[in-house]
Amino acid sequence: MQTHEIRERFIAHFVKAGHVEVPSAPLILDDPNLLFVNAGMVPFKPYFLGQQNPPFASGTATSIQKCVRTLDIEEVGITTRHNTFFQMAGNFSFGQYFKEGAITHAWNLLTGSVADGGFGMDPDRLWVTVYLDDDEAADIWEKKIGLPKERIQRLGMADNYWSMGIPGPCGPCSEIYYDRGPEYGADGGPEADDNRYMEIWNLVFMQNERGEGIGKDNFEILGPLPKKNIDTGLGIERVACLLQGVENVYETDLLRPVIDVAEQLTGATYGAKHADDIRFRVIADHSRTAMMLILDGVTPGNEGRGYILRRLLRRIIRSARLLGATGETMERFIATIMDTMTPSYPEIADSRGRILDTAVTEEKAFLRTLESGTHLFERAAESVRSSGAKTLAGDQAFALHDTYGFPIDLTMEMAAEAGLEVDRAGFDALMAEQRDRAKADSRAKKHGHADLSVYREFVDEHPTVFVGYDNLKAEGRVLGLLQGGATVTRAAEGTDVEVILDITPMYAEAGGQLGDRGAITLGDTRLRVNDVQKIGKKLWVHKATVENGEIGVGEQALASVDEGWRHAARQAHSGTHLIHAALRQVLGPNAVQAGSMNKPGYLRFDFNSARALTPEQLTEIETITNQAVDADWAVNTFETSLDEAKAMGALALFGENYGDRVRVVEIGGPFSMELCGGTHVAHSSQIGPVSVLGEASVGSGVRRIEAYSGLDSFRYLSRERALVEGLATSLKAPSDELPDRIAQLTEKLKAAEKEIAALHRRQLAAATADYLKQARQVGDFTLLTARLPEGTAGGDLRTVATDLKNRIGAEPAVIVLATADDRGKVPFLVAATGGAVERGVRAGDLIRVFGGPVGGRGGGKPDMAQGSGSDASGIDAGFRAVEDDLRNR
Known part of the structure; x- marks a missing residue:
């Protein structure tokens, strides 16, 4: 049974049972807690929390929601059931049926005959789990459905109590598993082996609201929700895996074609090597997720959603390269996954060009990164070999990864080719530190659901009537007043207050348009409206300041939009x-x-x-x-x-x-x-x-x-006209001749700058001979120290040092140059000839010796290093410190 048919059968089953079909929401919703929609119930949260009444007359709904979960990206391909993008089929009841209804609906669809619209699964292969003390659910499975008691297992909160991992709706759940047979693992049901027993459907009996906490079982239950609700989630990909008789979700009809293309492009064979199989699966999974993210408006970037997309695309490129690809592959991968997904998501066809352009552009950019990263690696490897070591340090590998985007897998592969090892433990430690910082930052930014309970009675009972398309003034009754997050009955002069009216002409911020400004008046009372916001798409909240008088709940007021605004x-x-x-x-x-x-x-x-x-x-x-x-x-x-x-x-x-x-x-x-x-x-x-x-x-x-x-x-x-007229007057040229006149002046200025630069170079070259006279013998080395004229740029220090090295030749010599600028900064440089480097001198070491007396620091390569200090009075002491260092060698 093809995946598209599985989707159709699911929706048809629940529509026939009276549920309203709800289209999938986009992967990006206005939710402060979520980068992406990660569960089928997310679009329905306001109904579960009681913030809004569901707009379905039946009080029931069904959907197949697009979902993305990226917390375990590294696990993709290693486990055979984990997808970053997946389709969550669900049925929802808002205060209508509860446990018995949810269980019955699920059982009938799973075990119903194919001819009657079901999935035709063998009931003897189905197992279920329930929450530890949920006797009600266990009894329904045993007595109503007829499932043998030995195939009903009780598990704890970490397994069978559902929440989103953040404050919000929660409740005990019952999960349905399919026994794939003894060739997949040990007997004993889901608690014994969750590889053999594959979870396919989670029935959540949503009845409580959870508070803050970390983990699946370390949070407070705040209390019951206003109504008992049902939220279920069936994994379309997992059901497809079972009904198509394939080994894992990557080999279903939607993803296997991408693996086939990857075989063609890389020359590798799927099924030949475990490590390669993981890479094939990464390509297939990430291609689909990336495509769906781009479809819903995400673009590659360095933060948030954009960073996730960029990371997915780069993992595809990396995996293809490790499999043997040498050129661009992204267009084929993305085009293939669009072909398989379009029957379920026709909107892909309208965005095909944009999706391909985004993915291919990112691939080209990353391939350039890989090229530059290769050069950086080669320099790092040469440094390791020249020092006589055999291991690339963990911090060097981490810098390649973190600063330049160079994947650790490629670093290790290239190190092996160069006869080197990588300090993987050191790299992993630095990566762990980075992840810990990121997780801490993420936790700090999460703040659960904004407390909308104060608006709840207004949202459901008194939605605002907006008349502002046709009117700039309207009379309305004051339904509510809020100050500091709490309701009040009156607001006095000088206070800031949120005003809720039953009728308003003022536009609430939405769709990129800022909220209206205006006034609310009643008698001698006047409020200045500074902003208008919308709560739950139903309630207009006027953020205002009482300029004079006072206002009370229940009073009639005139709301007026600032016409100029x-x-x-x-x-x-x-x-x-x-x-x-x-x-x-x-x-x-x-x-x-x-x-x-x-x-x-x-x-x-x-x-x-x-x-x-x-x-x-x-x-x-x-x-x-x-x-x-x-x-x-x-x-x-x-x-x-x-x-x-x-x-x-x-x-x-x-x-x-x-x-x-x-x-x-x-x-x-x-x-x-x-x-x-x-x-x-x-x-x-x-x-x-x-x-x-x-x-x-x-x-x-x-x-x-x-x-x-x-x-x-x-x-x-x-x-702009005044600016042009001013320029025309200053340059004594008509306005239409200004571009040519400015271009002429620019060329003259460039020529003058070149002349000055050439003169400056000649001056530096002439001074070099004088600096050579300052050279002296210190032990086994020639030492040349010179203070250059004040204001000499750091680049000029390098020019002079290079000229001096060329004149000195191969003899062991050290050059120390310093200057000061008008800001009190002290640029300085240390250079060592090849002969000095062979005798163990490192310019990077001596730069620190000189830097101490001038209050500075710097770094560089063995033959040349630069730095900057803040104390010009220490320059001579710095010269002496370098001299002492050389004399004591």
Whole structure:
């Protein structure tokens, strides 16, 4: 049974049982605790926590959620059931059926005949576990389902009590296992061998809320949830493994084709060597995860989600190289996994070019890293050999990995080829320290669910009615007041307060548009509204300051939007849509929005691209945008179904979880059509001129365009005109001749700088002969010490030292140069000729000898080292210290 059919059978089973099918949420959600969605229940958390009522009339739902877990990346391929990306099929009940319903639904699907829509599994091969004291679940399995008591095992909290690992919903669970047979391990059920007995479905009886704590069984149970709920998770990949009769999840129909391609590209054979098999599995697993992350808007970077994606892609490249690949492989891997996954995720087809471009660009960059890392390794290896050692130190291997991104596996492979070993224990110790720091930092940043309980009664019972699309003023009743996170009945003059109204014209921050500014008035009382935020997508919270009078719960108040603020904000937001459309015209459909921010008069637009825009492209984007302004197109907004909006070609923002009904903003027909809840102008001409300020990188693979709109654009252009007029006056040239005039002056300046530099070099060369006269014999060495003129640059020290070494030749000599600058700094340098190095002199050692008296430090290679100090009065003492060191050798 193919994976796509398994998905279809699961959904059909639960829809037939009255559940509402819910599409998978994106892998990225606005959750402070999660880099990625890591469980099927994550999109439903507000319903489990009681923060919102589920929008399903039946109170039940089913979904197949995209999930990513990356805590154990190094385990991928070693165990045969671990995927970083997986599809979690689940059924959910919010206060409807509980344990008996969940168990019955699961059993019927697993053991039901294939002809009737089930999976057709042999019931004699199924085992279950329950929580230690969950007699209710054990009785249902035995008495209702008829499972023999000996195939029901009780396990402790670490195994059979579920939570997300952070504060949130939790509860005991019952896990269903499939016995793969004695060839896979020992008898005795899941508690004896979880390789032979493969877990396929976890039924969570979610009834409690957990508090802070670390680990699976070290946390406090805060109390019961408002309702008893069901959350289940069936692993699609594991079921596919069993129903397709393959050894592991990497050999199923979705991943095996990538392994086949890897065999073609590397010349290695899957199944021949255990170490190679792990690498094949890493390639297959990570290719899928990387592809799905890019699909949902992640780009490679050095932090957070971007770092995870970069790490996955680099592990693919590393594994392919270790298998024997010599060229680029990413395009084939990613294209293959897109082919296998598109039937379940049709949106992949629309993003195929963008996904390939992102992955291939990262591969090219990493291959360059590998090339430079190889050179660094060769230098490090030569240093080890020249010292007579046979082991590359752990800190050197760690520096190659941490600073230059050079994988330890390649370091060890190349060391073996060079006849060296690597201090792997030292490397591992440094890696462990780094992981501990990262984990500590991660724990410090986690803060559980924001305490939304204070808003709970308002969210469920009194959602705010937003009337701000058509009105800038509206009367509403004060439903609630909050100060310092607690509800109050009144707020007095001078206090900051959060105001909850039943009706408001004020836009709450969303979709990149800042919240409105304005006022709330009642009688002589006036509140200045500084910001508007949204809670649970239902509740508008006005953050305000009571400027005079006081306000109380239950009173009628007039909310007024600052008209100037709204007008300029609408100009910027509509301008953002035009910039997006113009960008796609210039770069094509692969230029996908990665975020935006707009406020009165200003907008910025982030998009996925590995390359900077050319000046010509930026000018074209600005021109197309202003042509759209000049066209005076009507700006139409309407609501429709999500499917209908997508069919019309409306663009959606990555990471946004849309409902069944969406709002579409259309400007100029096909020119711009996006899903958007923001406020907009009525006609494109009302945006006013749009001035593009420029574009720049804001992270790996993400670029940002910034622009002014409306009056702010006009003011910017006025300033630019004044600047041009000033330059024209100063240079005595018409404005249209300024570029040529400035270019001429620039060329003259460059020529003058070259002349000065040549004169400076001649002066240094002339001075070198004088410095040679200062050389003297100290023991077996010639020592030359010289204080160069104040202000001599560090680079000049190196130039003089190199010239002196060339003049001295092979005789054992040491050169010490120092100077001082007008900031009180003391640049200094020590150089040793080849003859001195052969006699054991190391410039890096002597640099520390000189550095002490001048309060400085430095480093370098055996033949030349540089440093900087802070005490010019110690230069002569430094010279004497080096002389004493040489004399005592």
